[in-house]
Amino acid sequence: DQQVKQNSPSLSVQEGRISILNCDYTNSMFDYFLWYKKYPAEGPTFLISISSIKDKNEDGRFTVFLNKSAKHLSLHIVPSQPGDSAVYFCAARDSGGSARQLTFGSGTQLTVLP
Amino acid sequence: ETGVTQSPTHLIKTRGQQVTLRCSSQSGHNTVSWYQQALGQGPQFIFQYYREEENGRGNFPPRFSGLQFPNYSSELNVNALELDDSALYLCASSWGQGRTYEQYFGPGTRLTVT
Numbered sequence: 666d667q668q669v670k671q672n673s674p675s676l677s678v679q680e681g682r683i684s685i686l687n688c689d690y691t692n693s694m695f696d697y698f699l700w701y702k703k704y705p706a707e708g709p710t711f712l713i714s715i716s717s718i719k720d721k722n723e724d725g726r727f728t729v730f731l732n733k734s735a736k737h738l739s740l741h742i743v744p745s746q747p748g749d750s751a752v753y754f755c756a757a758r759d760s761g762g763s764a765r766q767l768t769f770g771s772g773t774q775l776t777v778l779p
Numbered sequence: 780e781t782g783v784t785q786s787p788t789h790l791i792k793t794r795g796q797q798v799t800l801r802c803s804s805q806s807g808h809n810t811v812s813w814y815q816q817a818l819g820q821g822p823q824f825i826f827q828y829y830r831e832e833e834n835g836r837g838n839f840p841p842r843f844s845g846l847q848f849p850n851y852s853s854e855l856n857v858n859a860l861e862l863d864d865s866a867l868y869l870c871a872s873s874w875g876q877g878r879t880y881e882q883y884f885g886p887g888t889r890l891t892v893t
Contacts, residue, residue, distance in 0.1 A: 669821070671821075699881075701884075706886065707886050708783070708869055708871075708884030708885050708886045708887055709822070709869070709884045710884070711881050711882070711883065714881070754821050754822070756821075765835075766812065766824040766827060766835055766837065767812075767822075767824065767882060768824070769814075769821030769822045769823070770821050771819065771820050771821045772820075772821055
């Protein structure tokens, strides 16, 4: 039962263009959504997040959009740079329970071509 | 500020053996979460420790156990290793019992079970 899904295992984008990574979820108890970036041989690095009460959050080149009715979120990177090439994980925090653990999607490998 | 560190980096064990993985949390963080990341998958929550007590657990059997020490460092123990336990084990630290959604990850320990 995958509660967080990233249906695109990979994405290639030309340098300078927009990268759009997508994520779908099923659990209505999720109250925060996060994006993590992971380089090989490193742990995931927090990138940007959004509360379930908002529909957009922006931080420099990174913008996350949340559509609660569709249970869908997306990460936009503009402009894309070769250094953005990494695996991107969408994660959601469960508002129930004391641990508030994160549930991750399976990741999307972004390749930005120079 | 010291980041999250994990040891060892790599480990090879035989089926049926026991293993202990270690994690030092980021300075100022009192909560540690452990995740298992199988090849091609996102991290999956194992359990969380807050103030030396298990604070929540994912869908993992009791042979996965842990400890947290007074300095907030943590251990993950796995008994009776199975081939499917081969994965990257990630430790993440944060501050507060479920009050923060930003978790900071270490580089992980790659466990191979033969």
